[in-house]
Amino acid sequence: MTSSVPDRPPAPAGSPRDRLLAATVEHVARHGLADLSLRALADAIGTSHRMLIYHFGSKEGLLAEVVAAVEAGQREILAGLAASDEPAPVAVRRFWRGLTDPAVREHERLFFEIVALAIQGRPGTERLRETLVEPWVEVVAADGVRRGLPPDVARAQARLGMAVTRGLLLDLLATDDLEGVDAAMELFLAAFVPE
Amino acid sequence: MTSSVPDRPPAPAGSPRDRLLAATVEHVARHGLADLSLRALADAIGTSHRMLIYHFGSKEGLLAEVVAAVEAGQREILAGLAASDEPAPVAVRRFWRGLTDPAVREHERLFFEIVALAIQGRPGTERLRETLVEPWVEVVAADGVRRGLPPDVARAQARLGMAVTRGLLLDLLATDDLEGVDAAMELFLAAFVPE
């Protein structure tokens, strides 16, 4: 391969750095970050490991950006939830429908892998850890209060909803039984959001 | 250290292999298995990495035994749940009370780390993956049917309970806020087990 023609046509988008990060996230979502090596990663996404070091400084730097990307995704979802007028259960249902896409599930799997690191207190996951529960509970609890619940009940309920969502998501990832998990979710929604 | 005197007094229990495994599980529960190296592990638990290879064949073999140990712990809890006459919520509450012990929480953290591997389909986690949801749902659903629920409702409810427990456990591990999480759990129990 003399790489004769420049052929920039398929160049995805963004800076080369962004492209590398996106490809890394995708690869890691599929293969996990447990025994990731820069070389194997580079081969898989079509670069040299030199490039990864060049653009991200170190493996640790790259991983930190992956964590940051996942965290940013979380915050984006949260922001959408906080901004919209729709009641929480509607938002949950929309999120839930998205999980029919296997690619989405892969990303959620990565999310859990990173959460496992975060609850271990690994350096670099501090911010993620802060994003994990509090802000969600706050937003959803505010929604509950707006609908007339006492603040403490709204808080506990929000926290419960968060747990249900994550617990059932974990279930879904383990069993791949979308229907069964969906039934459980509907049961919860019916019991706690009587509208 | 010429290891002059044999001094077998503190020898904990079981075969040396058992002792090594127990020490490994303990260490891994505290430090995670993300960048575990046989040497570092051996130093930490007071052996040589040679011993680990000798007794477990390979690092992979050792890790497999750790996974098996965690899995066995799960099955033991499940067996206790299936055998006892007490209704499921009582059992849940007992489990929940156990979490006040930080050491227990450390082990639960390890459980999640391994679950993250299992939902990734890592080789060696197949059995764990089977243990993860189905048997629990079955046992708890049977409990529900015994209390008069229609089978499909009992199943969905059991699945929901499983998810709540795991979701709130995850919450607890992330926030260390035992009280807040407990309030959410009580809310769930009150709504779904009206006795």
Next chain:
DNA sequence: GAGTAGATGTACCACGTGGTACAGGCAAGG
């Protein structure tokens, strides 16, 4: 067209890894 700065490829390095060879140590049993 020369110069410049970002981007990329090749070759290399030191290091820590999992695993092995081998030489014992230590008890039980003849």
Next chain:
DNA sequence: CCTTGCCTGTACCACGTGGTACATCTACTC
């Protein structure tokens, strides 16, 4: 006492790792 079989420690090996040096290539700007 000598053997036998489980253990354990020391030294070593080949390999893959993250990271670096350096040469290059490719735009873009003057």
